[in-house]
Amino acid sequence: xxxxxxxVVAAAGLVLSGTxxxxxxxxxxxxxxxxxxxxxxxxxxxRCNPLGGTLPSRARACRTLAALKSPFAPxxxxxxxxxxxxxxAVAYVRGTFRGRRVAAWFNRSDGCEIDRWNRVRIL
Numbered sequence: 272x273x274x275x276x277x278x279v280v281a282a283a284g285l286v287l288s289g290t291x292x293x294x295x296x297x298x299x300x301x302x303x304x305x306x307x308x309x310x311x312x313x314x315x316x317x318r319c320n321p322l323g324g325t326l327p328s329r330a331r332a333c334r335t336l337a338a339l340k341s342p343f344a345p346x347x348x349x350x351x352x353x354x355x356x357x358x359x360a361v362a363y364v365r366g367t368f369r370g371r372r373v374a375a376w377f378n379r380s381d382g383c384e385i386d387r388w389n390r391v392r393i394l
Contacts, residue, residue: 296319296367296369296370297317297318297319297320297333297336297366297367297368297369298316298318298319298324298366298367299316299317299318299324299364299365299366299367299368299373299394300314300315300316300364300365300366301314301315301316301317301326301364301394302362302363302364303360303361304361304362305359305360306359306360307359307360307361308361310359315394317329317332317333317394319333319337331393332393332394335391335393336368339390339391342368342390342391343364343373343391345375345387346383346384346387350383352381352383352384353381353382353383354381354382355381355382355385356379356380356381357379357380357384357385358379360378361376361377361378362376362377362378362394363375363376363377364377364391364394377391
């Protein structure tokens, strides 16, 4: 399951908005479509500080996320990426991360997106 979520985390855009609540406030809903969007999905929730949610490895996920600078940032425009496809999985992460709103799509459409996915595959 964590590999599937990682694939989703690797793709599309990120939106950050709103006022920071508490710097450590993280409450995320992660939806993964292992066979591509529209082909059945699984949704998990992870909360950090206080720890909670339905993600089985939520403590490890919170530690991993805390160590990453911008885990939901998109691949910068103009970045050269390898032409490799990591499979059809797609993921969407939404909620709050470090007190800020997050909405990020992930996929494994090229080497950059696969790397992005792998950084947050614990989700």
